[in-house]
Amino acid sequence: SQQGEEDPQALSIQEGENATMNCSYKTSINNLQWYRQNSGRGLVHLILIRSNEREKHSGRLRVTLDTSKKSSSLLITASRAADTASYFCERQAGTALIFGKGTTLSVSS
């Protein structure tokens, strides 16, 4: 399968703590994106990082990409209850668009 792995599969933290999710993949990529999905809803685009970039920030979000290790991480700082959702990485490799299995984040107040 071209699907990579995201870990952890589930993460439970307290408000104010940081949450880190990782995404690994197997083939070379053009770019990688992170999405958030609230229960049963559509996906919301968070950040796109290209294969020649190493780090990007957007508000409380920080994404890193290590193409030598074929991995990416999403860091959410100072988490809030509203951050509770599933988070997916999605890779574009050529014309293939592949979602990872996702991390379910639960932030309790």
Next chain:
Amino acid sequence: DTEVTQTPKHLVMGMTNKKSLKCEQHMGHRAMYWYKQKAKKPPELMFVYSYEKLSINESVPSRFSPECPNSSLLNLHLHALQPEDSALYLCASSQGPQGPLKDGYTFGSGTRLTVV
């Protein structure tokens, strides 16, 4: 307008019915996508349209038939579905056929389909 609009939001259909899912965007995006998502699973790509032409069909059964009447609209025609086809069907768009150039894909909120 920065949205992808999907209708209907919910659909219940019998195995002998014919129905259609609709997707619309007015962002000038030239690539549109259908994804299928089962509960607690990631979205799986079904079809990609690029400049209104089908460019990718991920070996989807013929009971799913996509159509792109113009650059703003994408339909998914359903016929003789099975209960295991019940899922959330997501439509997305992006600026160009090579995938997102800057801001990623824009997803609709999906149609939750139940086949009975």
